[in-house]
Amino acid sequence: MSSYNLGFPGKIIFGDGVADYLPGELPPVARVLLAVGRHAATSGLAARLERLLKNFRLITFCGVPAEAPLSAVDDIIRQGRTKKVSAVVAAGGGSVIDAAKAAAGLIPLDGETADYFYSRKTIPGKGLFFAALPTTAGTGAEATPNAVLTDPETEIKKSLRHPALLADLAIIDPELTYSCPDQLTAHSGFDALTQAIESYLSRKANTVSGALAARAVPLIFNALPKACADPANRQARRELAEGSMITALAFAQSGLGAVHGLAHPLGSKLHVAHGLCCAILLPLILRRNQAVCSAALDELAAACGCADGSGFIGRIEQLGKTLGIPGNFRKFGFSPEIFPFVLKNCRSGSMNSNPRRFEDAEILEILETLL
Ligand SMILES: [Zn+2]
Structure with a gap:
């Protein structure tokens, strides 16, 4: 694409220990709402951030459920409006960051999250x-202008998107990911790998997103198995955190692909973690995309030390097996009754960025293989 419009967080700080820079980077005399996940509350991270922010008037909001339900965003908004906060800081995984990101955008407005999620109102x-500190290496929520939210009533999972939702400050401190549980490291790492590959292959990729994704894919591909085999391998975890960040900067420009198009309705309906959904779908979708993007896949393969695109997909499949990723959704109660829901809700921006179009009949064929 020869013309493009890039959007990045206002400031990005990366490195071990850089969480300590947080207070110096916030606007002065702000009343701050700190949103943290449950793990941050028990790991001591919440207490550490509260100490760092001791000179600010601080309200701590703890615990956003997985997949960021609209009600969690409403809870943060209510606190923010009542206490008249002027800045929001999120420290956690993708759900915490996305819920807090949406709240930071909506606190100064009126109405509730569903009004904006269902486009009854628009973000002006x-x-x-808004500042984001990720504690997992994978979602990239710290660098994207959208918040992935779920409405448990309708089971719809999609992005609330607006350029103004981009974080003012993204602090990526790999040390915050060192206590991440093994399974979460594997799943969020697979999310990052999927996002990097889908960004590279996206129909909406541009020179900048392509350069970023080209660097991120081998970084994650090499670091993920090492970080999972030895959780104490800090070098691998640092590379995973850096790869995830670079990926997010790429896919925020390029969009994603069919893995993400399908992962959202499947994850929402079957209650399967997002990264795990991506890990199950990735090799399958790559094989179906291969015919239209074999040169690009060969480029990624070469960067990752694989002979060709087919070898690359095979290595990804093998990595999934090593990390305990199943080959289908059978054990999650997947059945043909869910097919119409997936079909109806998979036609998102991600699906449109995929290098080739999947007709409904082919999607049904794909879903059949996942039973
Ligand atoms: Zn993802």
Whole structure:
């Protein structure tokens, strides 16, 4: 693509220990709402951030359920409006960051999250100052202008998107990921790998997103098995955190692909973690995409030390097996009754960015193989 419009977080700080820079980077005399996940509350991270922010008037919001339900965003918004906060800081996985990101955008407005999620109201522009500190290496939520949210009533999972939702500050401190549980490291790492590959192959890729994704794919591909084999391997975890960040900067520009198009309705309906959904779908979708993007896949393969695109897909499949990723959704109660829901809800922006179009009949064929 020869013309493009790039959007990145206002400031990005990366490195071991850089979480300590947080207070110096916030606007002065702000009343801050700190949103943290449950793990941050028990691991001591929440207490550490509260100490760092001791000179600010601080409200701590703890515990956003997985897949960021609209009600969690409403809870943060209510606190923010009542206490008149002027900045939001999120420290956690993708759900925490996305819920807090949406809240930072909506606190100064009226109405509830569902109004904006279902486009009954539109976001007019910039909300509150927003800072994100990821504690997993995978989602990239710290660098994207969208919040992936779920409505448990309708089981719809999709993005609330607006350029103004981009974080003012993204602090990626790999040390925050060192206590991440093994399974979460594997699943979020697979999410990052999927996002990097889908960004590279995207129909909406541009020169900048392509350069970023080309660097991120081998970084994650090499670091993920090492970080999972030895959780104490800090070098691998640092590379995973850096690869995830670079990936997010890429796919925020390029969009994703059919893995993400299908992962959202499947994950929402079957209650399967997002990264795990991506890991199950990735080799399958790559094989179906291969005919239209074999040169690009060969480029990624070469960067990862594989002979060709087919060898690359095979290595990804093998990595999934090593990390305990099943080959289908059978054990999650997947059945043909769910097919119409997936079909109806998979036609997102991600599906449109996929290098080739999947007709409904082919999607049904794919779903059949996942039973
Ligand atoms: Zn993802």
